[in-house]
Amino acid sequence: MTSFSGAARFLLLTVVGFTGNPTTAGAASASPASGWRSDLDWAALTSKLSSSASLIDTSYENYAGECGPEFSEPSPTNHALIDQPSGMCLPHLYLGWETSWPRSSENGHLNQTFDQAFKDLFVNPPADLDSFVLDPINPSLNLPSKVLFPTVASDVVAAVNFAKDNGLEISVKNSGHSYQGASSKKNTLLLNMNRYTHYAPTGITDCDASILDSTVAEDLSNQPCLLSFAKNKSSLIRVGGGENFDKVFRAVIAANEEGGYKYHLVGGAAGTWGGLGKVVSEVQQGADSTVVQLEMVLPNGAHVKFGPTEWEDASAEGFIVPRTKVVSGVCRSNPDEHDEEKWIWESCPEDFGIDFNDLYFAVRGGGGGTWGVVTSVFLQLHDYLPSSPYAFNMLAPTEECSAITPQYAAFRALYFSAPSFLNVTKEQSLACGASDELAFIWCYGEEDIMQAWTRFLDLNNLTDPAKASCLQKLPGAPGYAELLILGKSNDRFPGKVPDAPPPSPLGNPFAYVLVPQSWIDESESVENLQTVLENAAGGALSPYYAFGGAAASGSDQANSLSQAHRNAAFMMALIFTADEEAYFWGNLFPQMFDISDKTKFPPVFGSNHAGFLTTGPLKEDWTKPCPREWTFEERREKCISFQEAIYGTERLARLEAIKKAVDPHFVFNCGNCIGNNLPEASKTQDGKDDGSSPAAAEPLLGSSSVEPSGASTASSSSSFAAAIATTAVYLIINII
Numbered sequence: 001m002t003s004f005s006g007a008a009r010f011l012l013l014t015v016v017g018f019t020g021n022p023t024t025a026g027a028a029s030a031s032p033a034s035g036w037r038s039d040l041d042w043a044a045l046t047s048k049l050s051s052s053a054s055l056i057d058t059s060y061e062n063y064a065g066e067c068g069p070e071f072s073e074p075s076p077t078n079h080a081l082i083d084q085p086s087g088m089c090l091p092h093l094y095l096g097w098e099t100s101w102p103r104s105s106e107n108g109h110l111n112q113t114f115d116q117a118f119k120d121l122f123v124n125p126p127a128d129l130d131s132f133v134l135d136p137i138n139p140s141l142n143l144p145s146k147v148l149f150p151t152v153a154s155d156v157v158a159a160v161n162f163a164k165d166n167g168l169e170i171s172v173k174n175s176g177h178s179y180q181g182a183s184s185k186k187n188t189l190l191l192n193m194n195r196y197t198h199y200a201p202t203g204i205t206d207c208d209a210s211i212l213d214s215t216v217a218e219d220l221s222n223q224p225c226l227l228s229f230a231k232n233k234s235s236l237i238r239v240g241g242g243e244n245f246d247k248v249f250r251a252v253i254a255a256n257e258e259g260g261y262k263y264h265l266v267g268g269a270a271g272t273w274g275g276l277g278k279v280v281s282e283v284q285q286g287a288d289s290t291v292v293q294l295e296m297v298l299p300n301g302a303h304v305k306f307g308p309t310e311w312e313d314a315s316a317e318g319f320i321v322p323r324t325k326v327v328s329g330v331c332r333s334n335p336d337e338h339d340e341e342k343w344i345w346e347s348c349p350e351d352f353g354i355d356f357n358d359l360y361f362a363v364r365g366g367g368g369g370t371w372g373v374v375t376s377v378f379l380q381l382h383d384y385l386p387s388s389p390y391a392f393n394m395l396a397p398t399e400e401c402s403a404i405t406p407q408y409a410a411f412r413a414l415y416f417s418a419p420s421f422l423n424v425t426k427e428q429s430l431a432c433g434a435s436d437e438l439a440f441i442w443c444y445g446e447e448d449i450m451q452a453w454t455r456f457l458d459l460n461n462l463t464d465p466a467k468a469s470c471l472q473k474l475p476g477a478p479g480y481a482e483l484l485i486l487g488k489s490n491d492r493f494p495g496k497v498p499d500a501p502p503p504s505p506l507g508n509p510f511a512y513v514l515v516p517q518s519w520i521d522e523s524e525s526v527e528n529l530q531t532v533l534e535n536a537a538g539g540a541l542s543p544y545y546a547f548g549g550a551a552a553s554g555s556d557q558a559n560s561l562s563q564a565h566r567n568a569a570f571m572m573a574l575i576f577t578a579d580e581e582a583y584f585w586g587n588l589f590p591q592m593f594d595i596s597d598k599t600k601f602p603p604v605f606g607s608n609h610a611g612f613l614t615t616g617p618l619k620e621d622w623t624k625p626c627p628r629e630w631t632f633e634e635r636r637e638k639c640i641s642f643q644e645a646i647y648g649t650e651r652l653a654r655l656e657a658i659k660k661a662v663d664p665h666f667v668f669n670c671g672n673c674i675g676n677n678l679p680e681a682s683k684t685q686d687g688k689d690d691g692s693s694p695a696a697a698e699p700l701l702g703s704s705s706v707e708p709s710g711a712s713t714a715s716s717s718s719s720f721a722a723a724i725a726t727t728a729v730y731l732i733i734n735i736i
Contacts, residue, residue: 035059036145036187040166048158050338052151054195060136062086063096063143076503078272079246079493082175087147087192088184091272091499092507094121095181098142098671099632100506100612102132105140110633114613118628121506142181142671144171144190151195153295153303153375157335160373160667161301163189169669172369175244177273179507179611180642182369182670191373193242197340199376200251203238204263216309219345220330223307224292224378230311230322235263235381236292241374246271246497248379249481256384261478264382264444266290269435269546271484271497289321289554291364293378296371298354299663303332303375305345306356314557320550324558329356354662357558362658362674365561366647367607370673371662388443389474389483390450401470404462408471409438409541411456413533415449416545417517417569418526422452430549436572437500438542442480449473510537510575511605511614511645513584514562517548517569519592528591535588536572537580543572544609560655562603562647564593571606581625585617595622601640603648610672616640642672 035057046055067089070080081089094100098108101117103126109117120126132138150156163170171190173183184190207225216223224236239248245268252265293307306329311322331348348354363371392408393401412434414421419429425448432443443449453471457463477483481497488498501507520529533541552566574588575581589595593602601622605614617640618624626639644652652674659675669676 037166037168040168045158045162048336049148049150049155050152052195053155054149056086056147056149058086058088058143058145058147058190060138060141060143063088064134067096068093071503071505075490075492077490077493078175078177078499078503079490079496081503082194082244082272087149087173087190087194088143090176090181090184091501091503092179092181093503093505095176095178095184095507095612096143097138097140098186100181100509102129102138102140104132104135104138108632109140110636111631113631114626114628114635117613117632118509121509142184142186144184144186144188147190147192149192149195152197152338152340153297153332154336154338156191156297156373156375157301157303159189159191160297160299163667164299164301164665167665168667170373170667171670172373172668174242175272178368179609180614180672181612182367182673185670193240193373196242196375197240198243198247199238199240200243200248201254203251204255204381205236205238207234207236209234216328218330218347220293220305220307220309220328221345223309227292227308227311227322228380231289231380233380233382236378237263237265237381238376238378240376244268244272249497250495252381253479253482256478261384264384264479265379265481266382267481270500271481272499289556290380291377292380294360294363294374295376296363296374298359298372299665299667300354301335302348302352302354303335304329304348304356306330306360307378308360308556308558311556318553319555319557320553321556324360324556327356327360327558329359358658359662361558361560362655362662364559365607366655366658367673369670370659370668370675372668384479385444387477387479387483388447388449389477389480390441390443390471391474392439392471394439395472395474398466398470400464400466404467404470405438406541407456407460407462410533411453412438412441412545413529413543413570414456414526415441415452416548417520418529419452421526422455424448424452432545434545435500436542436544508573508609508611509613510573511610512544512571513574513588513592513604514547514564514568514571514606515543516564516567516592518567520569532572532574532588535574535580535583537574537576540573543570544606545570547571560647560651562651564603564648565606568606571609578625578628585625586623589617590623598622600649601644603646603651605646607646610642610646612672614642614645614672616642616645636677641677643674643677 042055049055063086066084066086067081070076070089071093073080078091081091090096092100094102098105099117101109101121103109103112103116103120105112120129132140148155148159150159160170162168169185169188171183171185171188173190173192174194176183205225207228209229211222211225212229214222214226216226228234228236237248237252249265249267249271252263256263293305295303295305297303306327308324308326309328310326311324314321314323329348330345331352333344333346334342337343359371363374368374393405415424415432416429416434419426428446428448431445431447432441432449434441441449450471450473454468457467474483474487477486484497485495489496490498515532522528536543547565547568547570555561555566574584589604593604595602601616604616615626615635618626619638619640622640626635630638647655655674656678663675666675
């Protein structure tokens with residue numbers, strides 16, 4: 001059983017122990033010369049910032065005093081954590097320590113074992129845990145010591161240049177949603193983007209068809225609309241680098257309510273984070289085709305915007321969006337100008353040295369926090385489709401419905417991954433999706449949920465009308481976000497799109513496996529589907545169904561999202577205990593994935609749900625788990641890395657080469673991000689070429705002669721705490 005008793009003690013002690021300490025902005029020193037790295041000329045940085053920007057010193061006391069109390073609230077929410085004055089709060093409390101493990105360590109736990117971490121966090125918290133979590137100088141603390149709240153792009157430019165010139169690292173945070181804690185790191189200058197310019201409230205553009213015969217303007221001003229028209233779309237929304245999906249959803253809702261419902265946003269499943277989110281119906285799009293243009297401040301201090309400027313039809317190959325052929329970018333020639341109306345976009349200098357094709361590939365799918373700072377992005381809006389939400393045992397919960405929860409989980413698995421067994425068409429199946437919150441199914445367009453549910457019950461001799469009524473269509477809201485606001489909004493933050501999961505001491509420790517649809521389809525019956533569900537970590541019944549359809553066909557073929565992600569049937573937790581991990585690598589993994597080429601480890605895990613203890617198998621034998629009795633240093637040396645298990649050997653090689661080209665000084669070096677696990681010797685601290693270069697700009701697959709770190713050249717999931725976690729998986733044996 002997972003134990004959070006130690007975290008509970010920490011909560012109590014932070015609330016009591018720091019009572020009386022200031023927890024407002026005044027608690028963090030606003031003096032640029034004080035605190036961390038006082039030897040540097042921070043006044044030079046503040047002199048270049050806009051009047052609304054804020055640079056403050058921060059400490060453990062801010063983290064404990066501002067962030068800790070929220071975790072003891074009856075209904076904690078990340079909305080409260082995001083707005084705390086110091087900007088340090090994280091959605092999972094233990095992310096404030098390296099590897100989410102408060103035990104003291106001078107070297108990031110490298111000489112301590114995985115087993116010890118697992119026991120401390122999940123089995124038997126040590127008696128002296130209090131001494132670790134209450135120690136303000138614990139070397140395992142992983143909190144920034146200075147925080148900048150930029151409000152305009154020039155603030156970000158100034159910060160990046162200051163860091164580059166002074167050998168500092170930068171960490172970046174929007175909401176902090178990262179199970180591995182990529183947005184918080186000790187000895188870094190944190191750029192908290194929460195106060196950055198909000199574009200979304202006035203950011204919707206309805207493109208003018210009169211530009212259809214135009215060429216792309218030199219300043220890329222018409223590029224977003226031209227690309228949208230090429231995808232048979234006509235509306236966009238510009239989103240600021242600090243706006244989470246709550247803000248964007250509400251901007252779209254406001255526009256729909258004012259002008260009649262016409263827009264649909266593909267966004268995150270929760271208000272306080274981002275990701276692929278609800279990927280359903282013909283509006284299904286991957287991260288690549290939803291993003292139309294990016295604006296960033298790069299590690300070299302350049303403020304750029306870039307996007308596809310040449311594309312071609314790819315429908316003959318089964319793709320529903322054009323293939324990106326060329327990506328172009330421009331640089332701002334007056335980067336110190338605070339007023340956006342006076343920005344000047346021109347061709348980048350001859351010595352700029354960054355390939356926008358590579359950068360576009362890396363940024364879309366290659367993780368955040370490592371390529372620079374996104375200051376704004378144009379996202380594709382789609383034509384509005386009414387939603388049809390369904391909920392199991394929600395409107396009037398009964399024990400009878402609770403008793404058939406495993407059957408309902410089996411129904412969901414069949415509807416999404418083997419719909420023909422329910423006489424449901426693929427198109428009807430793809431009209432719906434679901435997160436790993438078991439109760440809900442969300443549909444857009446033509447679907448067959450209630451009829452399929454009735455057929456399922458008939459097949460399993462569960463014809464009682466009371467059982468049929470356990471699944472019901474939810475009334476009362478025109479869209480996904482509207483329904484969440486209506487039914488699940490936190491009372492302290494009414495009107496905001498709620499978060500999921502809410503704040504907790506620990507997030508997912510391991511990653512979710514991307515279960516291939518092709519493997520599900522291999523079995524003539526639903527045997528493979530039954531096998532994977534029966535082996536879910538902790539007996540959890542709720543995979544993440546946001547795959548299939550246009551998640552694969554919506555690719556522009558110029559992005560780094562793994563093909564395993566695009567071709568997955570669903571994503572689910574299959575690893576927690578040592579036995580579960582051994583069974584996955586020894587039995588399920590060789591069945592699911594092609595491991596015939598021992599020089600190319602395949603992508604296995606979904607990046608968004610990859611937790612802080614995620615590691616691949618042994619390098620020398622992919623069917624053996626990384627030994628838990630080893631130290632983290634041994635695991636790093638002898639096991640497939642976090643990054644390689646997500647991207648695969650080939651794609652990781654290209655991403656690492658791009659990282660070295662874009663950020664040779666590793667100004668951005670967040671935990672478990674691309675390049676973070678590279679040997680220190682391979683990081684060109686002096687900025688000189690170390691002999692590596694990005695792979696040629698082959699859009700989808702790419703290639704590189706650069707061997708990735710840990711390349712395989714040798715021959716808590718939120719579901720864990722669900723009430724139904726110990727229930728045996730039930731599948732429709734009658735039709736196997």
